Amino acid sequence: MATQTATQTYGWGAVPRRPGRGRRLLRTASQHPAGVFGLGVLVVFVFAGVFGPSLAPHNPEELSVGSPLAGPSWSHPFGLNQNGQDIFSRIIAGARISLTISAAAIFIGASLGSFLGILAGYFGRWIDYIVQRSGEAFAAFPSLVLYFMLRAALGPGMKAIIAAIAIGALFGGNRVLRGATIIERNQVYVEAARAMGCSEWRIFMRHVIPNVLPLVIVLMSGALGAAILAESALAFLGLGVEEASWGRDMSGTNLSIARTGYWHVVVFPGLAISLVVLGANLLGDSLRDIWDPRLRR
Amino acid sequence: MRQYALRRLAYLPLIMLVVSLVTFFTLRLPWATDPVLQYVNQTTTVEQEEVIRRELGLDKPMLQQFAIWMGEVARGDLGETFRSNQPVWDEIQRRLPVNIEILVLSVAFSTVFGVAFGVITAVKQNSMIDYGFRVFAVFGQSIPDFFLLILLIVLPSIWWNYSPPVGGHVSFFEDPWENLRLYVPPTLLLGVGGAATMMRLTRSTLLEVFRQDYMRTARAKGLAGRNVVLDHGLRNSLIPIVTLIGGHVTALFFGSLILEQIFSINGLGQFFLVSSITADFPVIQFLVLYTALLVMLMNLAVDLSYALIDPRVKYT
Numbered sequence: 001m002a003t004q005t006a007t008q009t010y011g012w013g014a015v016p017r018r019p020g021r022g023r024r025l026l027r028t029a030s031q032h033p034a035g036v037f038g039l040g041v042l043v044v045f046v047f048a049g050v051f052g053p054s055l056a057p058h059n060p061e062e063l064s065v066g067s068p069l070a071g072p073s074w075s076h077p078f079g080l081n082q083n084g085q086d087i088f089s090r091i092i093a094g095a096r097i098s099l100t101i102s103a104a105a106i107f108i109g110a111s112l113g114s115f116l117g118i119l120a121g122y123f124g125r126w127i128d129y130i131v132q133r134s135g136e137a138f139a140a141f142p143s144l145v146l147y148f149m150l151r152a153a154l155g156p157g158m159k160a161i162i163a164a165i166a167i168g169a170l171f172g173g174n175r176v177l178r179g180a181t182i183i184e185r186n187q188v189y190v191e192a193a194r195a196m197g198c199s200e201w202r203i204f205m206r207h208v209i210p211n212v213l214p215l216v217i218v219l220m221s222g223a224l225g226a227a228i229l230a231e232s233a234l235a236f237l238g239l240g241v242e243e244a245s246w247g248r249d250m251s252g253t254n255l256s257i258a259r260t261g262y263w264h265v266v267v268f269p270g271l272a273i274s275l276v277v278l279g280a281n282l283l284g285d286s287l288r289d290i291w292d293p294r295l296r297r
Numbered sequence: 298m299r300q301y302a303l304r305r306l307a308y309l310p311l312i313m314l315v316v317s318l319v320t321f322f323t324l325r326l327p328w329a330t331d332p333v334l335q336y337v338n339q340t341t342t343v344e345q346e347e348v349i350r351r352e353l354g355l356d357k358p359m360l361q362q363f364a365i366w367m368g369e370v371a372r373g374d375l376g377e378t379f380r381s382n383q384p385v386w387d388e389i390q391r392r393l394p395v396n397i398e399i400l401v402l403s404v405a406f407s408t409v410f411g412v413a414f415g416v417i418t419a420v421k422q423n424s425m426i427d428y429g430f431r432v433f434a435v436f437g438q439s440i441p442d443f444f445l446l447i448l449l450i451v452l453p454s455i456w457w458n459y460s461p462p463v464g465g466h467v468s469f470f471e472d473p474w475e476n477l478r479l480y481v482p483p484t485l486l487l488g489v490g491g492a493a494t495m496m497r498l499t500r501s502t503l504l505e506v507f508r509q510d511y512m513r514t515a516r517a518k519g520l521a522g523r524n525v526v527l528d529h530g531l532r533n534s535l536i537p538i539v540t541l542i543g544g545h546v547t548a549l550f551f552g553s554l555i556l557e558q559i560f561s562i563n564g565l566g567q568f569f570l571v572s573s574i575t576a577d578f579p580v581i582q583f584l585v586l587y588t589a590l591l592v593m594l595m596n597l598a599v600d601l602s603y604a605l606i607d608p609r610v611k612y613t
Contacts, residue, residue, distance in 0.1 A: 136596075137312075142550035144566075145588050148573040148581065152330060153323045229441050233551065236443050237558060237570065250447060255559070263451045270444035278439035285435075 028290060035286020041279030049095040056089035060244045069262050079264040081249070082257055087264065091272045094246040098276070101241075102227035105162045106220055109169030114216040117174030121181025122204050128178070135171040143168055147234065158241050161234055165227050172226075173219035180212050214291040222284035225277040232273045246273050298604055301612035305597050312593065313586060317370075320585045321363050324578055332379055332576040353379055355578075366582065376579040378572070385579050388568065389587075395564040398469065398476075399484055399553045404545055406488035411495020412531075412538060418496065419503035420526055430496065437493030443555045445486040450559065483560060487552045491545045498541055502534040509533070535606045543599040547592055 019027070029036050048055060066076055068084040078087040120131035138146075147164040154160040184190070185208065193203045234240050235247025246269040258266040323329070333350050341349075350356045354365070369376055375385040414434075418427045469476040506512065507530060515525045554566025565584070572580035603610045 142547050142588055142592065144551045144554060144569075145585055148569065149320065149323055149585070151573065152576065152581070153326050153328075155328065155330070225439065232441055233443060233555065236441075237554065239570075247441075247443075250443070251558075255447065258447065258451050259454060261454055263455055266447055266451065270441065270447065274436075274440045274444060277441070278436065281435060281439050 032286040032290065034282045035290075038279040038282030038284075038286065041275060042283060045095050045276045045279070046099060048092045049099045052092045052096050056086075056092045058086040058089040060085065060090040060093035062086075069257070069265070071262075071264055078268040081254060081265050082262075087249075087268055090244045090249060091246065091269055093244045094249065094269065094272065095276075097235075097241060097243050097245045098228055098231055098273075101158060101161055101231045102165065102224060105165035105231075106169055106223050106227050108162070109166030110173055110216065110220045110223055112166075113170035113172065113174045114177050114219065116170075117177030118181045118204075118209060118212055120174065121178035122185055122208055123200075124182075131174065131178075135174060138167060138171045143230065147239070151239065156239070161231060161240060164234075165230050168230065169223045169227065172223055173216070176219065177212060177215060180215050181208060184208055184211050218284070218288045218291050221280065221287050225280035225284065228273065228277050228280060246270075298601070298612050302597070302601060305600075309590070309593060313590060316589045317367070317582065317586055318363075320582050321366065322359070324576070324581060325359055325362075330576040332578060335379070335575045370586075375583050378580050379577045380572070380575055385583050388580070389565065389583070392563060392565045392568055394468065395557070395562055396553050396566065398480055399487070399556055399564070400546065400549050402480055402484035403488045403491070403549055403552060404542060406485050407491030407495055407545055408538075408542055410488070411492040412499050414492070414496040415499025416503065416526065416531060419500045419507070419530075422504065431500075434493040434496050437489045438497075440489070442487055442490055442552055443559060445489060446483055446556060446559045449482060449486055483556050487549070487556055491548070495538070495541055495545075498537055499534060502537050503530055506530050506533045532606070536603055539599055539602050539606065543595055546595055550588060 018024075063083050063085060066080050066084055066086070068080055068082050070076065070080045072079045076086050076088065078091065081087055081090075116131050120128040143164065146167060147160070150160045150164050150167075154163060190203055190207060193207050198206075231240070232245070232247035235245045236251045238248070238251060240248055249269045250266045254265045332353060333346060333355065336349050337346055347356070354362065357365070366376070377384055378388060381388075414430050418430045421427050467475045467479060503526075512525060512529055515529045516522075520529075550566070553564065554570060556562070557564040557567045558570075568580065569584050571577075572584070601612075604612055
């Protein structure tokens with residue numbers, strides 16, 4: 001506890017010491033229980049996605065591990081589908097697909113989109129014009145139409161899905177960041193940097209970007225939930241990837257069987273999607289409240 | 298205002314031309330799905346394949362194909378589908394009423410409930426009602442719409458051994474009661490996500506407006522609480538609300554397809570889905586143009602409505 005003695009030797013008496021990093025984190029966490037819950041949910045799902053194959057009690061594709069369509073029981077907590085596949089194992093396997101696609105799409109889309117937004121906000125003029133107008137043009141395209149076009153261009157598979165969701169995220173955040181950058185551009189520290197002879201590019205890269213970066217993280221976490229929803233909806237329509245995925249397991253024969261009373265076949269994958277999206281949304285809301293209360297919606 | 302609207306309308310054909318160019322050539326990229334492959338099997342000879350290609354009009358150079366298509370569209374002829382050789386417009390016209398109804402009902406539900414709950418939660422900020430609705434909204438935003446629709450089918454079948462009507466379309470003008478019985482429950486659920494977003498937006502916008510000076514003035518001059526909230530508060534929050542309604546309409550192209558899929562309704566979304574999988578070019582090209590036109594007109598209407606909502610907004 002070297003720091004403790006160091007503060008005591010100051011002799012300022014009543015000046016309270018700033019609590020340590022860990023304590024501050026704990027305090028923030030205790031003020032946002034919903035965000036902690038969301039983070040916890042996401043961690044569990046990411047864990048399932050990473051270690052899925054070794055965690056799952058059965059191979060998700062293995063047929064007849066029990067009697068087909070059996071309801072939830074101790075050995076098969078979520079029951080079995082009509083092929084006798086273990087639904088719990090399939091949900092764990094689905095976590096990998098769902099999270100990989102949505103995380104990749106958000107990472108590509110949001111980081112590129114944020115960069116464009118900051119660029120437009122800082123440099124203005126024709127760059128701003130181009131970014132703004134193309135954003136409006138893409139917003140005019142219903143996401144479904146966009147996806148069908150991309151599917152035609154890239155062929156079925158993961159690439160088209162990631163590209164479609166990424167383009168959605170690309171122009172989702174850039175308006176907000178543009179606005180934030182315009183405020184940041186007129187701050188005194190930018191003027192100071194300019195007075196010291198920094199080039200415009202250096203001011204942009206070293207001063208403006210780090211100051212709006214928390215906002216990028218806020219936007220990314222907020223967009224994650226929407227991306228997972230989009231991925232599952234595409235999979236549900238049979239437009240997703242071939243592997244086991246939550247959306248796909250709720251469509252086709254599974255759906256028609258569920259209509260005859262075997263509810264567990266579709267309800268558990270649906271709950272998995274809802275839970276992970278809820279987690280992402282709660283975490284996103286909390287991060288936004290912590291870092292940028294202006295964005296509160 | 299009129300000039301502004303006319304100028305925006307003048308841009309429309311130009312944008313439509315760009316959209317059609319992009320659509321047309323994206324579909325014909327070398328690595329894209331070849332529609333001819335849909336109609337061949339193992340016994341088809343190369344010559345037969347060429348005949349099919351010629352029948353579909355795909356043997357000509359691309360630019361010539363584009364010129365032919367543009368000429369047809371200009372004359373109001375939308376061509377025939379590859380799959381069934383039916384005129385594209387007939388196929389679409391038959392399915393249009395379903396989609397219009399789904400769109401109108403869902404947008405109406407999400408707007409009415411979203412704005413109403415938003416006003417209630419803003420007025421009763423930090424009360425139990427407020428917390429209750431906000432928790433509800435977070436859940437509403439997180440549950441996939443197709444899951445809600447599936448639950449609508451599955452839950453009654455477990456609880457009451459009753460399955461809501463699936464499939465078939467009854468025209469509203471023939472039998473309004475039966476039509477609403479068919480469409481109201483699913484469109485209500487399709488609107489849940491939109492209502493949740495709308496509620497949160499209305500609430501936060503209203504809370505911001507409540508802090509304005511003119512709200513205090515309105516109260517100070519003795520206006521009834523209801524008038525203050527609705528005439529002064531809500532009126533000044535309308536711009537983001539109207540913008541979000543526009544966004545919901547665009548998003549519902551997806552929602553409509555999901556509803557059609559689950560309830561086995563043969564609508565436009567379903568038609569688009571099948572056509573895109575089988576690379577039915579005439580249908581895809583037309584539907585892309587059609588949705589682009591629709592969305593652009595709607596965005597124009599949204600932008601123009603700003604001037605009606607807020608007299609300070611002036612278009613020149």
